Amino acid sequence: MHIANIKTEILNFLDSLKNRLFSLSCDFYHNPETGLKEYKTSAACVAILEEFGFTADKAVAGLETAFKAAFGNGRPAIAFLVEMDALPQIGHGCGHNISGVASLGAAIAVSQAIPKIGGNVVVLGTPAEEIGVGKIAMIKAGLFNGLDCAMMTHPSSKRMVTRIFLGLIRLNLHFKGRASHASAYPEEGINALDAVIQTFNSISALRQQLRSDVRIHGIITDGGVAPNILPEKASASFYVRAKDLDELYAVKEKVLNCARGAALATGCQLTVEEGSDINAPLKINKALADTYRRQLEFLGLREDDFPMDKNAGSSDIGNVSQVLPTIHPHILLKRGINIHTKEFADATIAADGENAIMEGARCLALTAAELISDKALLENVKRDFSDGGGV
Template sequence: MIDKVTQTINEIMDELKELSEYIYNNPELGYEEIKSSAAHIELLKKYGFNVEKGYMGMETAFRAEFDSGKEGPTIGYLAEYDALPEIGHGCGHNILGTTSTGAGITLSKFLDEIGGRVVVFGTPAEETSGGKVIMADNGAFNDIDVAMMTHPNHTHTKSGASLALQAIQFTFKGKSAHAAAHPEKGINALDGAINTFNNINALREHIKSTARIHGIIKDGGRAANIVPDLAIAQFYVRARTKTYLEELVEKVKNCANGAALASGTELEITNYEASYDNLVTNHTLSELYCSRLKDMGAEEINEPREGYGSLDMGNVSHVCPSIHPHFSISDEEIIAHTREFAQATIKNRAYKGMREAIGALVLTAIDVIKDDSLLKAVKKEFNNTKK
């Protein structure tokens, strides 16, 4: 089976390179990925996938399905293709999305024999407000048996963890006045924002060391001689689990409530971006993937990195068994979110890693489809995993 999968990948490799490099040369920000999503859709349609465009109300999202017509599990691959401002594909989503689409096309070639379905999800805006969050909230993954994706990196790395995240905005409203002539008639909204930072800094002594709170003052006034009547502070609050995140968010909100009370301002609390759940790796599925990655020629697979970032794949992992490993695109370490990282994604070395990753994703799916006891073990772990 390894030889058949490798041969199938090789047959479409030129088209996959073309897709990755087209998206690299046409970087688009989140929810603006018109050309990128269209390029994925065109290739998937060519290979017999039924595609729903504008999936779940997102113009640049899609759901592409290939159904064998025979009973069997449904495998989900998730494709990202949004870029970063100014530096383009510094996170490598051009090759990431291509890897998932390539895995979907390759797996479809075997489904008539083994049964089941494969679905490739086009998931926009991972870098900002997370299209997967909208999908997960609206049931997109409820009928998916396992979901997989893999992210470019300088080394092959096992699927690990990420932090749950809430993006909270505090809007303080006061009353303007001449800061020198009539300061007593003003209510300083900026004081509310600054006091919030001070309260949170005092809170840090009493939070778990793995949690993170970081923020900015987005709006703090326009002139030094006018008492600011509006101030806006934005924070990311992160934690390893949803449960602790919810507890910590309440404490952060109380910091702002206290600051508003002390400054005499009105306070409005909102979420300015989507909330991300923590990634729950399915280790049964992960170990299978790593074994198959070695079968594809990977010599070394590193242990997961400490997960201090946040991913919208986390939301998917709370709905169905999921993995989010990393695949190697370089022999030397390259820092993500840089132009150097973007350039590495279109070099021959990157395509070696992509070929290995596609093979591992496909062989893992074939194993899950063919071995019912393996799928049961994956789902048992999922059901027993504390979120």
């Protein structure tokens, strides 16, 4: 069957599923679950996939709420990623109820075409994106092995096909000094809080010598127990971000040098606790992005003119993009609002939310259908990945 006819069937099927998908997203909104606790959300995702003939494995990669579901067999194997976690207090202020359901809808729609076009549709339920651990654990467990592409969308105040994500390293710095009475015997103490403050000051001076994409931000997590006691212990937590791994590691070392210098200057002992895994930068795949962009144009939608490197954050989707071709477009939820807010969460259950789900599901499904049907296109995507991607 011609790809144009396949696309028409996919879009018609998604239209028939529209109310069901929006209802599921609203259920997720009203029952938000934070990272690694997405029990009801994960179960509901698996249930609808099994209803449409997917075979599912639950609690994969040692994560109780992670799952892998598949329809079809062989290659190409296209993965749709489902993020499920909400934010503490805010709920679905990051819109994972939108993006997750869009991936479910796309996967189910493409599965209806598998008997005609072949291939394999895989759905990976990836917990705890906000913590940045789910996809990394699933990569280590081999759940991305044997896949040709991975894709998902994310709701936003703008429509963007390509958007960078910065690499992220987490650092916890612990300083140990010597306690003493701050008034009676200050000369006998070593103030650990001074070391923390000096670290912050050194990092502030460092910023003027860093690239524009680099971000360093931190908080004091332990500053002592009372004003009249020189703090024996003090700690700070920092995030270091950059858009490529070489720069990320280089800046991390500069931050550690700031802490080492502060420890030396104050006479404190420094202990560094580094997060076990980094969030890697997103590796852009031009061929895959262009394929998605064609679907936007096919549907009569226009991408916003917005710098791809502006207001960038970090996500474990970057780690996925380092191991196979990946796309993470931003779909339009509502203009003029910011993610990680209650206003953003509330928009997901309005008409804007329904429109965003359908935009994401349609574009992802049509992109996957082209990749499965066009062997040359898929090879071009893989070649772009091997060559380093880029736009």
